[in-house]
Amino acid sequence: METPALLVEGLTKTYTPGAKPAVESLTFTLPMGETWGLLGGNGAGKSTTIAMLLGLLVPSAGRVLALGHDMATDRFAALARMNFSSPYIALPHRLTVEENLRVYAHLYGVPEAERRIAELVEEFALGEFAKRPAGQLSAGQKTRVALAKALINKPALLLLDEPTASLDPDTGDWVRSTLERYRAAEGAAMLLASHNMGEVERLCANVLMLKGGRVVDAGSPSALLEKYGRDDLEEVFLDIARGRAQAAVA
Numbered sequence: 554m555e556t557p558a559l560l561v562e563g564l565t566k567t568y569t570p571g572a573k574p575a576v577e578s579l580t581f582t583l584p585m586g587e588t589w590g591l592l593g594g595n596g597a598g599k600s601t602t603i604a605m606l607l608g609l610l611v612p613s614a615g616r617v618l619a620l621g622h623d624m625a626t627d628r629f630a631a632l633a634r635m636n637f638s639s640p641y642i643a644l645p646h647r648l649t650v651e652e653n654l655r656v657y658a659h660l661y662g663v664p665e666a667e668r669r670i671a672e673l674v675e676e677f678a679l680g681e682f683a684k685r686p687a688g689q690l691s692a693g694q695k696t697r698v699a700l701a702k703a704l705i706n707k708p709a710l711l712l713l714d715e716p717t718a719s720l721d722p723d724t725g726d727w728v729r730s731t732l733e734r735y736r737a738a739e740g741a742a743m744l745l746a747s748h749n750m751g752e753v754e755r756l757c758a759n760v761l762m763l764k765g766g767r768v769v770d771a772g773s774p775s776a777l778l779e780k781y782g783r784d785d786l787e788e789v790f791l792d793i794a795r796g797r798a799q800a801a802v803a
């Protein structure tokens with residue numbers, strides 16, 4: 554069997570000893586070539602999960618194999634073939650957009666960096682502000698630069714925290730198409746934390762519903778719609794968030 558993009562077993566994070574874990578016993582296997590969604594309300598544990606998957610946060614228990622590498626012992630081998638975007642992590646704001654991409658291309662050891670940067674500037678339509686400092690861009694422009702940075706090393710595994718937050722509907726739609734095209738062309742795997750149910754329905758083969766740090770339900774968007782007897786994932790999400798899951802499936 555092909556090595557999965559992510560193999561996660563019993564992943565747990567307790568920030569404060571004795572308190573309830575922010576993420577508890579998370580277990581799943583993300584195959585190569587698929588996009589999965591991590592859905593949950595504020596504080597459900599999405600960002601904590603992504604930070605552990607990236608090796609930015611040390612888990613309290615459990616393990617993560619990313620692209621076959623154990624993130625506790627061998628994370629640099631995995632990180633070279635991974636990337637991420639998060640609205641909470643700012644790009645160096647005094648550097649221009651182009652300089653930012655050059656720094657990341659260097660960090661990831663991208664071959665033919667200038668060519669790759671030119672491709673991304675073209676694909677993400679960054680040309681009109683490529684020579685401006687990243688700190689002076691609008692939120693939507695920053696999001697596009699962050700996505701270009703996330704694809705700079707052609708990652709096999711992409712972790713996306715709210716990839717279309719602060720984008721207008723048209724640009725958001727364009728970003729979703731770009732991500733979908735990238736996945737199909739490269740056979741990459743993606744894990745997407747999102748509050749945007751339409752986005753999750755459109756992009757994700759499978760969805761993990763998180764509540765209070767635990768997976769409370771999982772399945773393909775169509776299987777979840779059927780199970781809860783709903784027309785869209787937003788309603789399924791509200792059923793779960795408001796604790797109506799049992800009533801819905803009874």
Ligand SMILES: Nc1ncnc2c1ncn2[C@@H]1O[C@H](COP(=O)(O)OP(=O)(O)OP(=O)(O)O)[C@@H](O)[C@H]1O
Nearest residue numbers: 568569575576593594595596597598599600601602
């Ligand atoms: N550094 C920290 N120290 C202590 N508790 C934290 C820390 N970071 C997050 N938490 C807590 O862990 C829980 C999960 O937070 P997390 O940010 O992972 O949720 P989330 O699903 O990403 O939420 P949101 O949708 O609001 O971004 C929350 O109760 C939060 O208060």
